[in-house]
Amino acid sequence: MNLDELSRQKYGRSLAELDDATVYQLLMSVVSEKSAELPLNAGKKRLYYISAEFLIGKLLTNNLINLGLYDEAKQQLAEAGHDLNKVEENEVEPSLGNGGLGRLAACFIDSMATLGLPGDGVGLNYHFGLFHQKFVDNQQTTMPDGWLDREGWLRDENTSFTVEFGSFSVTSKLFSIDVLGYERPKKNRLRLFDLESIDDSLVPDNSIGFDKTELKKNLTLFLYPDDSDRNGQLLRVYQQYFMVSNAAQLIVKEAISRGCNLHDLAEYAVIQINDTHPTMVIPELIRILTEDHDIAFDEAVSIVRSMVAYTNHTILAEALEKWPLEFLEEVSPKIAAIIKKLDELTRAEFDDPAVQIIIDGKVHMAHLAIHYGYSINGVAALHTKILEESELKPFYDIYPEKFSNKTNGITFRRWLMGCNPELAVLLDTLLGTEWRHTGDVSGLLKFADDDEVLEQLAAIKDDAKQVMRDFLKFNQGAQVLDGSIVDVQVKRIHEYKRQQMLALYLIWKYLDIKNGNIPERPITVIFGGKAAPAYVIAQDIIHLILTLGEWIANDPDVAPYLQVIMIENYNVTAAERIIPAADISEQISLASKEASGTSNMKFMLNGAVTLCTIDGANVEIAELVGDDNIYTFGASSDEVVKLYADGSYNAHAYYLKPGIKLLVDFITNPQFMATGNAERLQRLHDDLTSKDWFMALLDLEEYIQEKELVYSDYEDRKLWLKKSLVNIAMAGKFSSDRTIAEYNDEIWHLQADK
Numbered sequence: 001m002n003l004d005e006l007s008r009q010k011y012g013r014s015l016a017e018l019d020d021a022t023v024y025q026l027l028m029s030v031v032s033e034k035s036a037e038l039p040l041n042a043g044k045k046r047l048y049y050i051s052a053e054f055l056i057g058k059l060l061t062n063n064l065i066n067l068g069l070y071d072e073a074k075q076q077l078a079e080a081g082h083d084l085n086k087v088e089e090n091e092v093e094p095s096l097g098n099g100g101l102g103r104l105a106a107c108f109i110d111s112m113a114t115l116g117l118p119g120d121g122v123g124l125n126y127h128f129g130l131f132h133q134k135f136v137d138n139q140q141t142t143m144p145d146g147w148l149d150r151e152g153w154l155r156d157e158n159t160s161f162t163v164e165f166g167s168f169s170v171t172s173k174l175f176s177i178d179v180l181g182y183e184r185p186k187k188n189r190l191r192l193f194d195l196e197s198i199d200d201s202l203v204p205d206n207s208i209g210f211d212k213t214e215l216k217k218n219l220t221l222f223l224y225p226d227d228s229d230r231n232g233q234l235l236r237v238y239q240q241y242f243m244v245s246n247a248a249q250l251i252v253k254e255a256i257s258r259g260c261n262l263h264d265l266a267e268y269a270v271i272q273i274n275d276t277h278p279t280m281v282i283p284e285l286i287r288i289l290t291e292d293h294d295i296a297f298d299e300a301v302s303i304v305r306s307m308v309a310y311t312n313h314t315i316l317a318e319a320l321e322k323w324p325l326e327f328l329e330e331v332s333p334k335i336a337a338i339i340k341k342l343d344e345l346t347r348a349e350f351d352d353p354a355v356q357i358i359i360d361g362k363v364h365m366a367h368l369a370i371h372y373g374y375s376i377n378g379v380a381a382l383h384t385k386i387l388e389e390s391e392l393k394p395f396y397d398i399y400p401e402k403f404s405n406k407t408n409g410i411t412f413r414r415w416l417m418g419c420n421p422e423l424a425v426l427l428d429t430l431l432g433t434e435w436r437h438t439g440d441v442s443g444l445l446k447f448a449d450d451d452e453v454l455e456q457l458a459a460i461k462d463d464a465k466q467v468m469r470d471f472l473k474f475n476q477g478a479q480v481l482d483g484s485i486v487d488v489q490v491k492r493i494h495e496y497k498r499q500q501m502l503a504l505y506l507i508w509k510y511l512d513i514k515n516g517n518i519p520e521r522p523i524t525v526i527f528g529g530k531a532a533p534a535y536v537i538a539q540d541i542i543h544l545i546l547t548l549g550e551w552i553a554n555d556p557d558v559a560p561y562l563q564v565i566m567i568e569n570y571n572v573t574a575a576e577r578i579i580p581a582a583d584i585s586e587q588i589s590l591a592s593k594e595a596s597g598t599s600n601m602k603f604m605l606n607g608a609v610t611l612c613t614i615d616g617a618n619v620e621i622a623e624l625v626g627d628d629n630i631y632t633f634g635a636s637s638d639e640v641v642k643l644y645a646d647g648s649y650n651a652h653a654y655y656l657k658p659g660i661k662l663l664v665d666f667i668t669n670p671q672f673m674a675t676g677n678a679e680r681l682q683r684l685h686d687d688l689t690s691k692d693w694f695m696a697l698l699d700l701e702e703y704i705q706e707k708e709l710v711y712s713d714y715e716d717r718k719l720w721l722k723k724s725l726v727n728i729a730m731a732g733k734f735s736s737d738r739t740i741a742e743y744n745d746e747i748w749h750l751q752a753d754k
C-alpha cells in the first residue's frame with residue numbers, strides 16, 4: 001500500500017496536500033476495497049447472532065488493524081504530516097447500540113471473525129440510532145442521531161423479504177457491513193435489515209418524537225423508541241417481529257442454498273439470541289417450517305429447539321420482557337397462535353405456574369426461550385449462579401443441562417491495540433507479539449518489580465491522559481486539571497449502577513476540602529452515559545452531576561483540587577479516548593445487579609485499578625489480581641438478595657445517620673437548588689430518603705472510606721504502578737476470543753474455516 005501514490009492517482013495531489021477529510025475518504029476506500037475482496041468464512045453450519053443492538057464504533061482504525069495495515073498507514077500518514085486520530089474525526093460513529101449489551105455483540109462478531117467461525121451478526125439498521133445526547137441547562141436533551149447520511153461502510157445486499165403483520169405487510173431491504181478478523185484472510189458480516197418504506201421525514205430535526213402509529217414508515221427509525229405508552233410498546237413488538245422474521249427468512253434461504261432439506265436445518269444453522277428481544281425467532285421459524293415447507297408442527301418444534309440458544313444479560317425485572325398476548329395478536333396473529341400452542345405443550349408437561357410461558361395474559365419471552373431453546377447462559381460466574389439458584393431456579397431444576405456460564409469478554413483489537421497503541425507496543429517489546437493472537441499478556445507479571453518497565457507504564461498513562469485532555473477540550477471545551485488523578489465511571493445511567501453514590505461522595509469531598517483538607521493532588525472525576533428518555537430519576541441523576549460539576553468549578557476554594565466532568569454523548573469513540581487515561585475504574589453497582597459489566601475489563605486491560613462492589617465480573621477480576629490490586633467494599637450479593645427478600649432495607653434510617661444526612665440534604669440546600677432545577681433535585685432527594693430502591697445509602701459510608709484509601713495509595717507511586725501492571729497482566733482471561741471459543745466449544749459447535 002502506497003498512500004501517496006494512491007492519493008496522486010485518485011485526487012491528483014500528494015498525500016501531504018490532502019485535508020484530513022479527504023485522507024479519511026482515501027483510507028476508507030482502500031480498506032473497503034481490500035475487505036470486499038475477502039471471501040466469507042464458510043462451513044456447513046453457520047451461526048446467526050441476532051441482537052437488537054450492535055455498538056460497533058468507528059471502523060477505520062479497527063479494520064486497518066485487522067487487515068494488518070495499521071502500522072504502515074500510520075507511518076505513511078505521519079510522514080505526510082497527518083495524524084490518524086485527527087483523520088478519524090471525520091468518521092461518524094454508527095448509532096446502532098445503547099450500552100454493554102450492544103458493545104458485547106460488537107466484540108463477539110469481531111472475535112468470531114478472528115477465530116474463523118462462519119457466522120454473522122443480524123440486527124436492524126436504525127436511521128437515527130438511540131439518540132444524540134446534548135446537555136442544555138445542565139440537563140440531558142435528546143436529538144436524533146442521523147449517522148447514516150455520512151456513513152460509508154454499509155453495502156446493499158440487494159436482498160428483500162416480505163414481512164407480514166396482522167393487518168399489513170412490508171418489504172425489507174438488507175444491508176451489510178464487513179466484519180474482519182484479526183490478520184485473517186476471510187470475513188463475516190453484520191447484516192442489518194431496513195425497511196423499504198421507511199420515511200425519515202417523520203422525525204423532526206431537533207427531537208426524537210415521531211408518529212408511532214405510522215408503522216409502515218417508522219420501524220427502523222430508532223433503537224428502543226420510547227415505550228412509556230401503549231403505542232410505543234406495540235412499536236417495539238413490531239420492530240422485534242420485523243427483525244426476527246427477516247432473520248428467520250434469511251437463515252432458511254441460506255441453509256437451503258447450502259443443500260439443507262430443512263428437516264436437517266439444525267445441522268446448517270445455529271442461532272444465538274442476545275437477550276430476549278429476538279425471542280420471537282422461535283415461533284417465526286416454526287411458522288416458516290410448518291406453513292411454507294409442510295413440516296409437521298411437532299417436528300418443527302423439535303428442529304427449532306435444537307438450534308436456538310439464549311443469553312440472559314440481566315436479572316432486572318424491567319428488562320425481562322413480558323408482552324401482553326393481545327399485542328402479539330395484533331402484530332402477528334400467526335405467531336400468537338404458535339406461542340399459545342407452545343404454552344399448552346409446556347402446561348401439559350409442568351405444573352409449576354412460575355414456569356409457564358403465558359402468565360396472566362402476558363407472554364414471558366425468557367420462559368419461551370428457555371423451554372424452546374437448547375441452551376441458556378449467564379454472562380459472569382456470579383450472574384449465572386444467581387440465575388441458577390434464584391432468578392431462574394424453577395427452570396434450572398427442570399433443565400440443569402441447558403444452563404452454563406460464559407463470562408463476557410472484550411476484543412483486544414479495539415480495547416488495547418486500537419485505543420492504546422503505545423501500551424500494545426510496550427507489550428510487544430516485553431513479550432513478543434504472540435499476545436496479539438492469544439490474548440495472553442500474563443508474561444508482564446515478571447516485570448512487576450522492574451522500575452524501568454513501571455516508569456514506561458507511567459509514561460504511557462501520561463500520554464493517554466494528554467489524548468484524553470485533547471479529546472475533552474475539542475469535544476466540549478472541558479479543561480482537565482493539570483496532573484490530576486483520573487477517576488472514571490462511564491456506563492448507562494441507571495440507579496442500580498449508582499452514579500448517585502459517586503455524586504454523594506463528591507459532595508463529601510467538596511465539603512472536606514472546604515474544611516481545609518486539601519488533597520495531595522487534584523482529582524478529576526469523569527462520568528459519561530445516557531439516560532433512557534422515559535427514565536426520569538436517571539435524568540435527575542445526570543442533572544445532579546452536572547449541577548455539582550458547575551458548583552464546584554465556581555468555588556475557588558475547591559476548584560483547583562476537585563473537578564467533575566460529564567462527557568456529552570458518551571459513545572465508543574469517547575470510551576476509546578477516556579479508558580486508557582483512567583487511573584481508577586468505578587464499578588460500584590449494587591451487588592447482584594450488574595450481570596457482568598465489560599467496562600471493568602476495558603479499564604483493567606488499560607492499567608486502571610478497580611474500585612468495586614463484589615458484583616458481576618468484578619468477582620472474577622478480584623480473584624485474578626488478588627486483594628492487593630483491587631479495592632472492594634459494600635454489601636455482598638447474598639446480603640442484598642436477602643434485603644430484597646425480607647423487605648428490610650430502610651432508606652430513611654440510613655438517611656438519618658448524621659454523616660449521610662448532611663450529604664443528601666446538600667442536594668436540596670437552597671443555594672445549591674437555586675443553581676439547578678429545583679423539581680429534579682427535590683425528586684431525587686425524596687427518592688433517596690424514602691425509597692432508594694438500589695440502596696446507594698447502604699454502602700455509602702464504606703465507599704467513602706475506600707475511596708479515600710485509593711487516593712492515598714495512589715501517592716505511593718511504585719505501589720500504584722505495580723497494581724496497574726498486575727491488572728494489565730491478568731486481563732487475558734477477558735479477551736472475547738476466549739469467550740467466543742467457549743461459546744463455540746460448548747454451544748455452537750461450528751467448524752472454524754481455514
Ligand code: GLS
Nearest residue numbers: 100101313379594595596597598
Ligand atoms: C447488560 C448488563 O447490564 C451488563 O452487566 C452486561 O455486561 C451486558 C453484556 O452482557 O449486558 N444487560 C443489559 O440489558 N444491558 C447490559 O449492558
